[in-house]
Amino acid sequence: MSVSKNLPVYKRIIQEGWRKAALKEFLSKYLERAGFHDVKLVETSLREIITIYVERPGIVIGKSGKLSKKLTDILKERFGFENPYIRAEKVEEPFLSARIIAHFIASRIMRGEKHRRVA
DSSP, rough: OOTTSOOOHHHHHHHHHHHHHHHEEEEEEHHTTTTEEEEEEEOOOOOEEEEEEEHHHHHHGGGGHHHHHHHHHHHHHHHHOEEEEEEEESSSSSGGOOHHHHHHHHHHHHHHHHHHHHH
C-alpha cells in the first residue's frame, strides 16, 4: 500500500492523505490507553519516521520495547511501510488537547463518577 512514484502528482497527494488518515484512525484506536493525540509521518530515503504524540509514551514503548516492536510489525503488515521507525513523544500540554480531555472525561464517567464533578 505504499505510494507509487509513477502516479500523477494530484493522485499521489490524495493517496498520501488517505494513508495518513487511515494511520491516524488506526493509532487512535490502538493507543487509546496511552492518550493518543496526533501522529506525524516523515518519509526519508532509508525509513519512514512515525512520531506519535501521546500523553503517556511509556505505554507505547512497553517493557523492553516489546510493544513498539509489535506496533512496527503491524504497521509493516497493514500499511505497507518498508522500514518504519516509531518515536513516542509526550504531549507538552495534555489539557490543551480536545481528544485527550474527551477520553479523560469519558473514562471518569464510565467509572461511575458524577458528570458535574468530572467537569
